[in-house]
Structure formats: C-alpha cells, structure tokens
Amino acid sequence: EVQLVESGGGLVQPGRSLRLSCAASGFTIHGYAVHWVRQSPGKGLEWVSGIFWNNGNTGYVDSVRGRFTVSRDKAKNSLQLQMISPRPDDTAMYYCVAETSPGGMDVWGKGIMVTVSS
C-alpha cells in the first residue's frame, strides 16, 4: 500500500524547535517534488514548503522562510521539516504530500498536529 506517515508533532513552546518527519512506504519517492501542506483548525489548506527530490531545490511560503527548513533523505525515502522559532500561528495539521508526476500532489499522509503554545 502506498503510504506517507508523518511523525514528530505535538505541543511545542513558542521559540523552541520541532522536527517533523515523513516516511514513505509502498513506493519510492523519485523524480518529482515532495511538500508540506498545513491546515490551521477550521481553516483552508496552505502550502508550506517543497523540495525537488532529485536536485534538492527548495521553496517556502513567505511566512516560514528563514524559520523552517525542508530536507530529504534519499536513502531512507523520507522527508523532514525543521521548525525553528515556531509561533502560535504555526499551529496546524501538517500534511506530507508527494508527487508521482509533475505538479501532481497526489499522495497525502494522514497529517500530524503541531500546537505552538506556552
């Protein structure tokens, strides 16, 4: 079964760091991009960051640039999101999303909740 499984979420204090991970199983991520998409409680979807699997090129939404870093581990078929100095408005469900074709966004994880609060 094709799956993405996120881990590492939970409650974090503002200013502390948190690292999310996403492990792929049932398929090998290759060739295209992998992303983090978030959804604040009761709100819509927001693309946070993405990385091109082959060359490692990355992109970020303005609100997290300089605070979040996306990376991938090709050998482990996994994706990470390092969140530095998170803020309360980073509180959201974070989804890992993989492309199996360009621009596809077709494989979604179940999501992991991150709550930033003191």
Next chain:
Amino acid sequence: DVVMTQSPLSLPVTLGQPASISCRSSQSLVHSDGNTYFNWFHQRPGQSPRRLIYKVSNRDSGVPDRFSGSGSGTDFTLKISRVEAEDVGVYYCMQATHWPLTFGGGTKVEIK
C-alpha cells in the same frame, strides 16, 4: 504569488442535482513546458484531502465520472453532474505551475 479565488464559498445542493465550482487564478497557469498544473481536491471532515482532478481535466483513478474538470489559462470549473451524499465536504482548487504553490479558499458543499 498566484492568488486562487474560488466561488462560491458555500454550495447547498439537492441530491441528484448538478453542482459547479469556479476557480480563477491571478495569472496564467500554463507552464513553460506547455502543461497546466491545476488540480482539484476534496476533503471530508477529519480526513486528508484527496485529489480528484489533475492537469485541469484528468480524473484520478477511482473518481466517479460524475466529476469533471474544465478550463484554461486563468479560469477553471469543477462540475458534479448529479450530487450524491458522499460528495459533501470542502473542495479546493490548487495550482502547481508557479512556486509558491497556492490553494483556493475552499468551497463547502452540503446537502439541502
């Protein structure tokens, strides 16, 4: 950044009747490679989004043929020919032509 504007925000529908959702982008979504990377997603409460349509009009595997996508350039439409109870939830459009990727605000479909 490309702004994706969806309408309506809320769509009450009668079972068996058609429904239509519109999405407009602030700039053309035609990529330099000639493709238009525009998708539609459906999200039920408590679930992850599921992609329904990719590259404007291609249905994903397992998506009923009552769903269809159309459009070009900056204007796109999702149509449901006959709404069924399982179609309730929120529908999002999304463009993947330009980074940062951007989503529409969502359209909540509910049964009257």
